[in-house]
Amino acid sequence: MYLRTKITNHYREIINSIGFYPSLLSVAFLIFAVLTMSVEYLAPIEQFKSLISFVLVDSAENARTILSTLAGSIISLTVFSFSMVMVVLNAASASLSPRVVPGLITRKSHQMVLGFYLGSIIYSIIMLININKLDNGNTAIPSLGVLFALIFGLISLGLFVFFIHSISKAIQVDNVLNGLFRQTKQEIQDIINKQGDNPVDNFPEFSNWHSIKSTTEGYYKGVHTNKLCAILAEEKIELFITVKQGYFTVKGYPFLKCNKDICENEELIEKILDCFIFYIEEYISDHYRYGLTQISEIAVKAMSPGINDPGTAVKAIDMLSILLIARLKINAINYAYYQSEEAPLLYFHETSFDELLHDNFTPLRNYAKADAYVMTNVIEAFKNILFIANEDVEARNSVFNYLGAIVDDINQHICNEYDRREIRNMLQAIVRISELQGNQLVARFEQHQPISE
Structure with a gap:
């Protein structure tokens, strides 16, 4: 139980790490290298190799030269690409907003390219160490593996061109704003659709419910909704989250309310609290408010004397107006069901329209x-x-x-x-x-x- 909870708590940190997909691809290439070597000298493969002998190496010296060149060259591409990522993150933090950095780090396309580089290096090295002399004086050459390594090297060159093009676009403020706008609008629309499919007209009187205090401190960023609703359905209770997403909580703060008094049931409270997520980064997929905040901060940054770009500020303002108009369709109280339950079991406190105006326009109003x-x-x-x-x-x-x-x-x-x-x-x-x-x-x-x- 403890191990599962620990893995769950670190799940988002793991999947949003810049090394997550590169690690997976590296393992995949390692497995593929082992599979290649296990079938390299089988009779059917030898017959196939005789048909394509014109594209296979025929000497150990050529194989070592090709593999060594590929490994060294791709290592250089990898170093340069990682350096470019760091430059982009520093530039984004300085000229846009530090809050957009997590979104740039988690771009899957960049991670996949870096992972392909690392995997190609591992594959080439595995092939290189499997060029061995046999007892009869001949040399075992994994010619099919060398061909695959060469193909991976050529693909890496193409991916390098794509990476340079993509990373140069990633730092352009218009592309960043458009991406934030699309993601935020989609998150708002998802909530609108969800509330439209299961409308609720009458909400309980939450002020009469029993409070549950927090046992940790940090920024409340979300909840494992399905897991929590399953617990609530099993215990036949309802829960209201009084704290808005993104707000800081301390130990002992009553950030939950329950329609039944469960204060004496410490085991149940612990199971409920384990469903909540606390961390620092702000991802738009957690809540649309983070997208509004990032767009607002880019507008404020654009008005700083060092950047002095009122055009970007105006574009960000127009985007904020469109998103706030869409936000008007969302109920002040959000909710979640569990499978076929007729009534919601979990209620969320949405950030009010007045608070969104204040939070997103006040920094810009004061600066401009x-x-x-x-x-x-x-x-x-x-x-x-x-x-x-x-x-x-x-x-x-x-x-x-x-x-x-x-x-x-x-x-x-x-x-x-x-x-x-x-x-x-x-x-x-x-x-x-x-x-x-x-x-x-x-x-x-x-x-x-x-x-x-």
Whole structure:
């Protein structure tokens, strides 16, 4: 039991390691090398080799030269490729955001290329050490294995070209943003589809449920839903996770609530807590909020004096607006079923729309509040959100509350009358969507005079 729990806890760390797929491919190539040597000198294989003798080596010296050259050359490609990965990760951390680094490390295509390199090296070395002299004075040459090694070497050259092309694209900010946007939107759509397939209209009163305290500290990143729901179904209990994903918890914090008092059942509590995942990295596959955060941080980084790229910031702002519009379709409480159960057994606390506005636009607003171009586009993004959120009273109020904070910053930091006229025009466009609150916003903009420095 302890060993299984330990493996489960380290599962994500293992599969997201840059060496995971290279290790698997290395083992696969090693097994293939052993299989090649085990059938190399069988009679059917010897007959086949006689048919393709024109592409096989016929001397031990040539075989050693080819294998040594292949092994040395692929080692050089491997070293260069790993160096390129480190350069890309450093550049991404410096110019984009440190939070995008885990996503770049776990790119399967790059790991597969590096794994193919390592496997080819292992295969060539295995073939090299199997060139042996026989008792009759002849030399046993694994000519078929040498042919395979040569093919792997040629494939490695092609993969090297692909790797350089892919790694150069990976660092381009547009490609990074597009990738984050697609992943985040897909995660949001998956939740929308799941809630649409199994809608829940009435939720329990969670305030009356019994609290369960955390026994560990760290960033709560997720839960093994199927495993936990199986336990809940077996025990006939329901659970509500009060902590939002990504938030830090400490020992003793009541981050769970149960519809039954199970405080005395320590074994059951331990089984439940073993289903929760705590670690540092932020992967979009865990929750869409991480994708929003990474896009927001790229926008903030683009506005730094060292980069000074407002165009990227504006593109990130537009993406955030589209994702927040999609988020409006998600219920404030998420849930999970167990197989054929009629009612949910596990409830999640989704990050509210108001919190998403604050978390993703506040750093950008504070950093770009003196940039009229960016602030105008921020207001335009909120105008686009209002087109959809205007019928949702709670979401509309959240948008206008935040627009008030934006207007206050503009009044304090943007003095140029031309810039203020552009911002005024954008606010007038909001009035056409929601007249009452829009006019209040315009009045707020007009009544404050900018402070001259």
